[in-house]
Amino acid sequence: MKKRNLLLLPLFMLVLAGCTKPPVASSEEPPVTSTEPITDDSEELPSVSEEPPTSVDETVITPIKDARLKEGTAVTVQGVATAVYGMAGGKFGAILQQDDHAITLPFLLEADLALFAIGDVVQASGTIQTFNGLIQLDTPTVKKVDVTMAAPVAHVLTTWDQAAMEGMDARWVKVEGLQKVGGVIDPTKNSPIDVKFPGEATTFQLYMSGYIATADKEALTTKINEMGSTDTINFEGPLGRYNNFQLNPVNEATVTIVKGEPPVGPVAPTALAFSPASKLLKGAETFQTTLVPTPGDATLDGLVYASSDEAVATVSATGLITAVAPGLADITATVGTVVGTFKVEVIPANATVIASPATSTNMTPSVNEAEKFGFVPADIYIAAEKGSASTVVGLYADLRLYGNRADGNGNLFSVYVPTGKMITSISIDFGATTNGGTAEFKHGDQTVALTNEQVLNVKHEVNSIAVNGFSIKNNLSGGTSNPQIRINKILLVIEDGTPTSVLPGQPSDFTPPASRR
Numbered sequence: 001m002k003k004r005n006l007l008l009l010p011l012f013m014l015v016l017a018g019c020t021k022p023p024v025a026s027s028e029e030p031p032v033t034s035t036e037p038i039t040d041d042s043e044e045l046p047s048v049s050e051e052p053p054t055s056v057d058e059t060v061i062t063p064i065k066d067a068r069l070k071e072g073t074a075v076t077v078q079g080v081a082t083a084v085y086g087m088a089g090g091k092f093g094a095i096l097q098q099d100d101h102a103i104t105l106p107f108l109l110e111a112d113l114a115l116f117a118i119g120d121v122v123q124a125s126g127t128i129q130t131f132n133g134l135i136q137l138d139t140p141t142v143k144k145v146d147v148t149m150a151a152p153v154a155h156v157l158t159t160w161d162q163a164a165m166e167g168m169d170a171r172w173v174k175v176e177g178l179q180k181v182g183g184v185i186d187p188t189k190n191s192p193i194d195v196k197f198p199g200e201a202t203t204f205q206l207y208m209s210g211y212i213a214t215a216d217k218e219a220l221t222t223k224i225n226e227m228g229s230t231d232t233i234n235f236e237g238p239l240g241r242y243n244n245f246q247l248n249p250v251n252e253a254t255v256t257i258v259k260g261e262p263p264v265g266p267v268a269p270t271a272l273a274f275s276p277a278s279k280l281l282k283g284a285e286t287f288q289t290t291l292v293p294t295p296g297d298a299t300l301d302g303l304v305y306a307s308s309d310e311a312v313a314t315v316s317a318t319g320l321i322t323a324v325a326p327g328l329a330d331i332t333a334t335v336g337t338v339v340g341t342f343k344v345e346v347i348p349a350n351a352t353v354i355a356s357p358a359t360s361t362n363m364t365p366s367v368n369e370a371e372k373f374g375f376v377p378a379d380i381y382i383a384a385e386k387g388s389a390s391t392v393v394g395l396y397a398d399l400r401l402y403g404n405r406a407d408g409n410g411n412l413f414s415v416y417v418p419t420g421k422m423i424t425s426i427s428i429d430f431g432a433t434t435n436g437g438t439a440e441f442k443h444g445d446q447t448v449a450l451t452n453e454q455v456l457n458v459k460h461e462v463n464s465i466a467v468n469g470f471s472i473k474n475n476l477s478g479g480t481s482n483p484q485i486r487i488n489k490i491l492l493v494i495e496d497g498t499p500t501s502v503l504p505g506q507p508s509d510f511t512p513p514a515s516r517r
Contacts, residue, residue, distance in 0.1 A: 059125070064098040067128055068135045068167065076125040077103060077137065078145065080152050081118050082172045083238060085250045086213060087360075094142075095170050095238055096122055097152040102170035102238075104136040116144040119151065134169050134241045154236060159197060160204050162244060169241040177258075178206070178233040182271030184292040185224045186210075187217040189276075189358070189397055192246070193224060195233060206235065206255070207246040210358070210397070219252035225275065229267045229295035230260025269298035272333050272340030279342070280489075281313070281323035283349030289319040289342055291333050304334045313344045347491055354382065354415065355489040356395045363393040368507075378418065380494075381469075381507055385412040389474070389482070398431050401439075403474040403483040410474030410483070416506045417468060417494055425493035426470055427461045430454075431486035436479050443470040444501025455485060468499040468506055 062075040079096030087093050087106065092113055094105045105124055116122045126140035154174040181203050183193030189210040196203045208220050227233075234256040240248030249255050271294040279287050293300060305315045312327035321331055323346040331342040347353070354373060363369050363384040370377040372395070384393040388409040394400035403410030417423055426443055439450040441460065444467030450460060476483040 059123070061123070063101075064096065064103050065101040065167075067137075068101065068103065070128045071130050072127065074125070074127050075137075076123060078121060078123045078147060078149070079103065080149055081116055081120050081122050082152055083250060084113060084118060094122070095172070096124060097171060098149065100155070100171070101167065102152075102172070104134065104170045104238075105140045105142065106136055107139065108142065112142050115142060120144045121147045121149045136170075159200065160202050165239065165245050168239050169245065170238050172237065173235075173239050173247070175235045175247065176232075178235065180224070180227050180231075180233065180294060182273070182294045184273035184275045184277075184294075185217075185221045186275045186277065187214070187221045195247075198232075204244070205246040206233065206249070207240060207242075208249055212249070212251060216249075216252040220249060220255060221275070223252070223255060223257050225292045226296040227257055227294075228260065228297040229263050231295070232258045232260065234258055263297065266299040266301070267295060267297050269293040269300065269335050269338050270295070272335065272338050274331075274333070274340055274342040277342060278344065279321070280345050280347065280353065281321070282347055282351060282353075283323060285323050287321045287344070289315075289321060289331065289333075291319060291340060293335075298335075300335050302335055306332050306334070308332070312346050348493070350493055350495075352380075352492040352494055353489055354492065356397065356399045356487075358397050359395045361395055362391050363395065365392050380418075381414075381416040383414050385414075387411055387473075399487040401472065401474040401485040401487070403437070403476050403485070405435075405477055405479045405482050408475045408477030410476065412471055412473045413487075414471040414503075414505070415469055415490075415492075416503070420496060420498075421494055422466045422468065422497045422499040423470065423492050424465055424495050424497075425461070425463045425491075426465070427459055427491040428472070429459050429488040429490070430457065431488045432456055433486070434484040435481045436476055437474065437483040437485050438476045439485055440473040440475050441470070442473075442503055443467050444499065444503050446501060466497060466500040467503060468501075469503040471503065 059076045061078050064077050064079055067075045067077050077096065079098040079102070081094055082097050082102070083095040085093050092108045092110070094108060096103055096105060121144070122142055123145045124137055124140045124142045126137035129136055129138040152172060154172045155168070157173050157175045177198055178195040179198055181194040181196055185191040185193060185208050190207065192205040192207040194203045195206050208217065235247050235254060237250050237254035238248055240246045273292050275290050275292050281287060305317060305319050307313055307315050308330040309327060311325055312329040313324055313331065314322050315331045319333065321344055326346050326348055329344050331344055333340045357372055357374065359372065365386050366383060368377050368381050368383055370380050370382050373382055386392040388404040388407050389402040389411050391402055393411045393413055394402065399413065401411040401413055433452055433456050437452045437455050439455055441448045441450050443462055443465060454460060474483060474485050
């Protein structure tokens with residue numbers, strides 16, 4: 001699965017449960033609709049070019065309706081630009097609609113946006129790709145054209161019918177009067193909430209992508225989490241898709257909370273959730289949880305907190321967690337029969353955690369990226385190589401090592417400690433693989449082949465070692481598509497000492513000179 005698809009999923013998956021950036025499949029980070037785009041209303045979009053529109057050339061134009069069926073095919077389409085939104089890494093996305101059919105254009109540059117404005121007819125060329133049901137035009141080139149095309153009108157949804165919406169992903173829709181059923185928006189990641197039409201039993205999701213602008217995420221968090229028992233949601237924006245359809249806010253303005261009449265008497269909670277829903281603690285750290293009830297005006301009479309394992313972590317009557325010893329524990333909040341769960345992992349105080357900064361971008365080959373991971377470059381060397389993969393290691397909610405099925409020469413992720421230090425323990429928390437996967441794991445002069453069964457949702461540990469570094473390489477070859485390996489986090493124990501097993505390739509220092517960048 002390509003990184004950009006993941007980014008776009010998150011965007012449309014806001015609603016989707018993952019659109020990437022619109023969609024992104026993800027049992028890990030949200031539903032994945034997507035890769036998630038970032039919209040920042042505080043930044044001024046490039047001004048529209050004053051150049052006259054380009055006349056249509058002799059290029060064969062494929063109707064968007066037909067182009068959607070041509071996965072893997074290079075096509076040129078034309079449609080009215082209905083939306084422009086920010087994405088990670090300073091890129092942008094756009095939506096084109098022709099009649100009742102739409103398509104997404106991910107990873108546009110700022111210069112591309114200067115070529116057209118919302119409402120213009122845009123001609124775009126690229127390769128049709130799908131990401132968990134979301135149709136997009138991969139690596140598109142765009143230009144405004146002097147063609148008359150009917151302006152799209154938002155499609156009004158009055159009921160939730162999956163079959164009737166087939167082919168409508170990315171289409172601009174309008175929905176009013178939705179009731180929130182449960183769930184919580186977490187501004188740090190992809191977050192779905194369950195909603196429904198009044199009087200209907202079927203629920204679906206409004207999915208906020210973790211990749212939209214911080215200001216929008218914070219505003220949506222406040223709006224949605226504090227909804228009262230009689231409040232409803234009006235939504236106008238694109239449909240996302242991750243397995244099933246979802247509503248995907250592009251920015252804070254796409255969601256409006258309509259205040260209802262104040263409730264009469266106490267309101268019982270229908271759901272309890274934590275924001276965030278989990279935490280990693282070191283040593284004896286403490287953490288104050290935030291409990292979010294549905295509805296927001298629920299009365300929490302008789303609230304009780306409890307820990308599933310007080311030998312790992314304890315919790316106070318106010319939800320303050322205190323780490324006790326390494327391990328996993330569930331912290332629960334209970335009101336009557338309604339229960340919310342918070343997951344806590346406690347690790348040793350001397351452990352070093354390497355986890356993705358979730359910047360929704362890629363590492364730069366042969367450069368010490370220690371600062372990007374929150375470390376001082378002189379203390380540790382963290383680098384990646386691209387190999388024959390289309391891109392280098394991705395930084396999302398997890399580390400993503402991409403592969404090349406043709407030759408097995410995929411991404412390489414390496415970590416070294418400086419002279420006088422040694423790594424005595426390594427624990428790798430693998431998240432998942434896509435399209436199969438095998439990895440070559442080296443620690444010091446030892447090489448271990450990790451099969452897909454070992455990589456997928458399993459931790460791999462080595463202890464009682466004394467090495468200067470380790471590396472992980474995606475080396476799967478064969479199959480029908482390129483593999484991807486995801487790593488949730490890596491835990492290291494680094495101590496003073498001289499390594500007895502050496503991984504070749506350690507740089508002479510931990511800040512490579514310009515010539516190596």
